[in-house]
Amino acid sequence: MKRLLLCSLVLSASPVLAGPDVFRTERSVAAENIAESHRGGVACLFNAPTGELALDEAIERILCHDPQTAQAWAEAKAQAAQLGVAWSAYLPRLGASLGSSDGRSRTDYLDFDGVESSARQKSLNANLELSWVLFDFGRRRAALRSARQLLVAANASHQAMLQSAFVDAAQTYYDALAAQDTLAAAEQVRDMAAENYQAADAKYAAGAAALSDRLQAQTAQSQSELRLVRARGNLDNALGVLALRMGLPAESRFQLTSELALMPDTTFVSAIDRLLAQARDRHPQLIAAQARVEAASQRVHEVRAEGLPTLALTGSLSHSRNDLPRALNGDTRQRDTSIGLQLNIPLFEGFERNYRVRGAKAEVQASRAALAGTEQQVSLLVWGSYQRLMVDSQSLNSTDALVAQSRQALEVTQGRYRAGVGSMIELLNALSAYADAREQHIRALADWQSARLQLAAGLGRLGFWALR
Secondary structure, X not given: OOOOOOOOOOOOOOXXXXXXXXXXXXXXXXXXXXXXXXXXXXXXXXXXOOOEEOHHHHHHHHHHOOHHHHHHHHHHHHHHHHHHHHHHOOOOEEEEEEEEEEEEEEEEOOOOOOOEXXXXXXEEEEEEEEEEEEEOOOHHHHHHHHXXXXXXXXXXXXXHHHHHHHHXXXXXXXXXXXXXXXXXXXXXXXXXXXXXXXXXXHHHHOOOOOHHHHHHHHHHHHHHHHHHHHHHHHHHHHHHHHHHHOOOOOOOOOEEOOOOOOOOOOOOOOOHHHHHHHHHHHOHHHHHHHHHHHHHHHHHHHHHHHOOOEEEEEEEEEEEEEEOOHHHOOOEEEEEEEEEEEEEOOOOOOOHHHHHHHHHHHHHHHHHHHHHHHHHHHHHHHHHHHHHHHHHHHHHHHHHHHHHHHHHHHHHHXXXXXXXXXXXXXXXXXXXXXXXXXXXXXXXXXHHHHHHHHHHHHOOOOXXXXXX
């Protein structure tokens, strides 16, 4: 007998496309970036820069185009979906299947040559099955708690990424400001060098100065021109980097409206022991590490509960129809319904459960070690940022005084040279000292701004408030 299966079709009731957020898990996911929170949840929509770019706008634009923050946000949304999966375990499972077949059979009678018979049959069946776990010794509860903690960890990791991206964005803008101020200082030094050359040239023409003075002044002027070219190139490079990070063409040009100046708000800086305590309480990396420890602990309970009995409510409804030849009693129809309780008792799994529990316990130990490492890392970050801010504050005061002193010395030397009692070497040394002092002060101011934001980020408190 031969049987040919002509058609077999099974339909699944599970949707292909993502459905609604029934459990509203995405409400537990923070805004995609600090910029949206700062703008009241408004999406990252910007017009082209009008020629002037403020610090807070530049940071918003950079954050909106930062791929790492977008990745961290997407990972938080994925973990929110896993929380929905954990919630769905409390709901019943309902499945449907539909099958259809068309077959043909043929019988050959070997004792009677040429005699055969054939029959054709069709069948259609539909099934509806229900399964609802009623009791599982806390497996679903442990899985839900673990998913919640992992979502907390994902949100905290996203926040930590935002803090880091915020610092990098501000640093990019401060680098451009430093390059802009360095260019202004180079232009001032170039103008001073030109004045010195004119004075030396006039004195040489009048016979009151040697040719060496004129040549030395001319050399200093050429060096100031070279310094100006390099400063302009550094500014172009810094503006190009800033434009690219904002998602704009590298050749975009705009004026930086903010100033590289001291920020008045340093009230968050207190004693170092208080800062370290604040960091342990607020830093998002520590919050994420603590949540992972709790999630790993709940995973141990979940794995243990998986090896215990489960009680489920089951039910089924089926309908089938068979079209058969009359010789086989003709067509038939059948309907079946059932409802009951099902107790599943794992008896022996080849010691798999034992090793899965051991593995889950080891993950708890690993997560606790990671937490200790994160605590140490955050403490070192806060300590280093605090010391750097203190040193940069002192350096800023020193360089500020150095600029004032070198400028005063330059003015006195210029007066002495014009009066004929000073030398060109003395004047050039004073001009070089003033130019170096201006550059050191600009760099110290940029470093102070960076250290201030680094400390705020180490405390887990960085935001747009730190820019005002």
